[in-house]
Amino acid sequence: MVMRKGLRLRSITMMMLMAVLVWSVTLETCIARRGRHWRHNHRSSSHLSDSLSSKKPKSHGNSHHSSHNNNHHNKSKPKPKQKTPPKADDNNSPVVSPPPQVQPPSLPPQKGSQVFNVMDFGAKGDGKCDDTKAFEAAWAAACKVEASMMTVPPEYTFLVGPISFSGPYCQANIVFQLDGTIIAPTDSKSWGKGLLWWIEFTKLKGIKVQGKGVIDGRGSGWWQQDYPFIDGETKLIVPLNNSVHQEPPMPIRSELDWKMPSIKPTALRFYGSIGVEVSGITIQNSPQCHLKFDNCIDVEVHDFSVSSPGDSPNTDGIHLQNTKDVLIHSTTLACGDDCISIQTGCSNVFVHNVNCGPGHGISIGSLGKDSTKACVSNITVRDVAMHNTMTGVRIKTWQGGVGSVKGILFSNIQLNEVQLPIVIDQFYCDHSKCKNQTSAVAVEGVTYERIKGTYTVKPVHFACSDNFPCVDVQLSAIELKPVQEKYHMSDAFCWQTFGELNTPTLPPIDCLQIGKPARNRVQSDHDVC
Secondary structure (H helix, E strand, O other): OHHHHHHHHHHHHHHHHHHHHHHHHHHHHHHHHHHHHHHHHHHHHHHHHHHHHHHHHHHHHHHHHHHHHHHOOOOOOOOOOOOOOOOOOOOOOOOOOOOOOOOOOOOOOOOOOOEEEHHHHOOOOEEEEEOHHHHHHHHHHHOOOOOOEEEEOOOOEEEOOOEEEEOOOOOOOOEEEEOOEEEOOOOHHHHOOOOOEEEEEEOOEOOEEEOOOEEEOOOHHHHHHHOOOOOOOHHHOOEOOOOOOOOOOOOOHHHOOOOOOOOOOEEEEEEOOEEEEEEOOEEEOOOOOOEEEEOOEEEEEEOOEEEOOOOOOOOOOEEEEOOEEEEEEEEEEEOOOOOEEEOOOEEEEEEEEEEEOOEOOEEEEEEOHHHOEEEEEEEEEEEEEEEOEOEEEEEEEOEOOEEEEEEEEEEEEEEEEEOEEEEEEOOOOOOOOOOOOOOEOEEEEEEEEEEEEEEOOOOEEEEOOOOOOEEEEEEEEEEEEEOOOOEOOOOOEEEOEEEEEOOOOEOOOOOOEEOOOOOOOOOOOOOOO
16 A cells, blocks of 8 residues: 555656756757747847948938938028038039029139239340330230230330230130330331231230320331322312422432331231220331221220321221221320221211311222222211311222112211312222222211311212212211311212201201102122121
């Protein structure tokens, strides 16, 4: 009995031990499985976190930027950073640019901070040594810098041969500051077989020549080669006796090294340039024209002077050719030919507050030489004083030319002892004889108003073509009084000139035909401007 109880107790104990052992093994397995599951989940979370971290810049460049805009849609915008420009990320995310005042654009090439003095490039300025190379070197340096300045200092005299300050690869808005004196060589060797210009600026934009200096062409050595000089209107001026010497005196022979080339240079020429300004300087004694503009646009000349003897031949003050949008004002011009000459291809020219004399007045032309086509339009000349000039306001064309002159206004012109104040000459000829031809440059729409003063030969000379009469010539407030000097005097003359007398004139200009011509030859399409 006792043994059975002992065996049963042992069996129960063994069963309990086995149950505990089985439970223990099961518990370890569960814990182990749980541990493996946690480690797997931890690795997955870490991998996802790393993945998001690697994509964070892209997400920041797009979703965060979009979220930033949305979150501030109804709020005041934050102040932009003043000195740090926005940068795009590696994935070209959009960037909002700040206002210009906050984010200035990148600076252009250096402007206006460099001055190039010809003395620093080897110029002597003694009037004897040739400074041409120094001027060329100074220009080459200034040419590379936008809004730079090339300076010719005062109190020096620079001997400079023919020189071209040229583009088109120069920077814009260069200033040529002339305060000294530039003189031309007088030996023929410096000019070769002849040049059309002495100092030239070509193919530039925004070029400005300014200062208080002088350009001296020393042209007397050239003038004697045009002896005697004939202007087309010289034939109209008849002296009372032989005491009047019409021809310029021969220059002093000692001024000439030897015979100069037959081609005479213009002192200062601008060609093919836009935005040209000339101010303050004086040009004197040019061999031919003093200041010329050819194929230029947007030109201004002011506070400028020309000074040459009244008997210096072909020395126009300002010569315009194929040039548009021109303003000339506050200028004094004394020369031996036209104070201002307006040639073919010119339009939109405004001249005012100019003093002219001695010289040959202000002229449109001559036009149509050698049967060429000439077109001039929209020219205004007003508030001008002329004294001791050959002509006042003049239009001159050659026989045989084609084209037209139209839209011309001469207003408020004050004259003092001018030989021929008002002239239209469609038979212009500066030779002793010219061939008669039927075609002509047409002249129409010319207004003369408030032209007053004194004359010494003839008040008005209108000589127009038989086939192409002058039409729409308007006259008002003309008051011209004779002053007997050294010449035979004549009354007003008109030929084939049609228009209107809007007020009484002094003297009466009864020769003007009122209205329009009964017939007027029409130019071909090829000849019309």
